[in-house]
Amino acid sequence: MAEYPLPKFHFQVDWGGAKISFMEVSGLDFQVEVIEYRHSDSKDFSKIKMPGMRKYSNITLKRGKFEQDFDFNNWLDEIANERVNNRRDLVIRLLNERHEPVAVWKATRCFPVKVTAPDLKSDANEVAVESLEIAHEGLSLVR
Secondary structure, eight states: OOOOOOOSSOOOEETTEEEEESSSSEOEEEEEEEEEEETOOOSSSSSSEEEEEEEEEOOEEEEOOTTTTHHHHHHHHHHHTSSSSOOOOEEEEEEOOSSSSEEEEEEEEEEEEEOOOOOOTTTSOOOEEEEEEEEEEEEEEOO
């Protein structure tokens, strides 16, 4: 049996216990900042490099706009009024053809930082898509 890479179109997003459908998820990355150091009596004329703190990108979620659906905006309003007390964990699962998770990312203590309304165009033949950008305090690949 041949091995193939996983397709990226079959995924599931769970935020705060609710499973919500999205058409796109991006920003599942982090980087480690480099600390450069050289002490004064080092015999080497170069700096040593050590891993430092992790830096996480914001995660962007996109989905079609539905009538009477204001979840993104309501969450943004809650956060603005309560100084980030309503944070949520976000779990993104990449699924195989049997709908089983094969890769799972967990972002912790998420809160919204930007909501973008759909672009409106009178001669377009497209779905209205809104996006939510969220900040978080950690991203891990769950094994």
